[in-house]
Amino acid sequence: MDRFEAMRLFARVVERRSFTLAAHDTGLPRSTVTYAIKELETRLGARLLQRTTRVVKPTLDGEAYYRRCLAILEDIEEAEGAFSGVQPKGMLRVEVQGTIARHFLMPALPEFFARYPDVELSLSESDRWVDLVQEGVDCALRYGKLPDSDLVARPVAMLERLTCATPAYFARFGTPTDIESLAGHRAVGIRSITTGTLAPLEFMEKGDVRTVSLPGTLSVTGPESYLVGIRLGLGLAQVPRFHIEEELKQGTLVAVLQGFPPPSVPVSLLYARSRQLSPRVRVFLDWATREFAARSGGMA
CATH class of the missing domain: 1.10.10.10 (Winged helix-like DNA-binding domain superfamily/Winged helix DNA-binding domain)
Incomplete structure (x- = not known):
């Protein structure tokens, strides 16, 4: 050696x-x-x-x-x-939020591998905060506000969110027309894995964010279970539009309070701070950034 x-x-x-x-x-x-x-x-x-x-x-x-x-x-x-003819190669380990990766990145992976045939990609799905260096991860794809850290964060998209529920839910509880009319409604709760706290519903009103905490019978920690709870008619929820585009078209979910939208949520690529990225990390970051721009309309 x-x-x-x-x-x-x-x-x-x-x-x-x-x-x-x-x-x-x-x-x-x-x-x-x-x-x-x-x-x-x-x-x-x-x-x-x-x-x-x-x-x-x-x-x-x-x-x-x-x-x-x-x-x-x-x-x-x-x-x-520095030599343009040098092809990136080797194992690339990326930690992702699975639903977002499946929608924005995985459909274009054949093109990525065709362009960089010597790169092997290992995707791990998690929403937890990862010590990239300690755990041998090259970069991470994260949804939401980021805690302070020494990592470099490259913003790649701002995802529009909607407040929605099923027609059956609205038939039972009524359709809210403003924030005050949410009294008596229920929500599917999304719970933090690290703190155990429930996230309130958020609404933009005259440039400010208003939060509303509603009771509910179900709270979850993962996005897939969150979506199932909504589809079962168990309460109101706030999700990125891309998650429910087809269901909105089919009428199985209905968006409400669109004059009081939830704040858009950032998606970021994180990597360790260093003087020089390896070629395989650099090309992945650039490719992923382009894919998010193409599939989400870029940064809102």
Whole structure:
């Protein structure tokens, strides 16, 4: 194994805090990873990693060497990327919000792979906050307001939302004509995985956001279950238009209070801050940004 490959391997072990996970990421046997790091430590004459039964952490020397490795590897990526004939290659790990990825990105994947045949894409579906470096993820697709972090966020779309329910629900509870007439109505609740709190309904009125909390018999944490609850007539809900376009056309769902729309919600691509993105990450970010622009009308 040459020195640059050993550097890449060492950096992955540090980021994953695991020989086993680093081996999985790189497609190498764990024994090869262990031997390569041992050989690296012997050549440098320094202990780079502290090994315990639960986790692998860099020593002080290992942390300093890791940072130097990142700088060197980024310079190599930048130098190679300067040549237009160099094709991106390798495994690309992306964490996505599944419904949005299936609608906006996956239909165009054949075109992506035709353009970049040496890139392998691994999609993981989750709404949780991901430590990209620690978990070996190259970038994440996220819906909604983002917490403060050291990650770079590239906005790719603003999704219009609607307040809706089934005709049967409105036949039972009446059709609200303004925010005040929501008294006596029910809502399907969407609950935060991290805090357990229920999100209120939101309405724009004269440039301000008004929130309304309604009682309900069902609350969920996932978008697919949320949609099922709406379709069963269990209450009002607020969802992106793209989720329910066909049902609105068919009349199985009805949008109300369109003069008081919920605020649009941003969709962002997140990636770790560094001096230079790898070619495969860079082309994926650019391609995904174009797909969202084409399928959502861009940023509203």
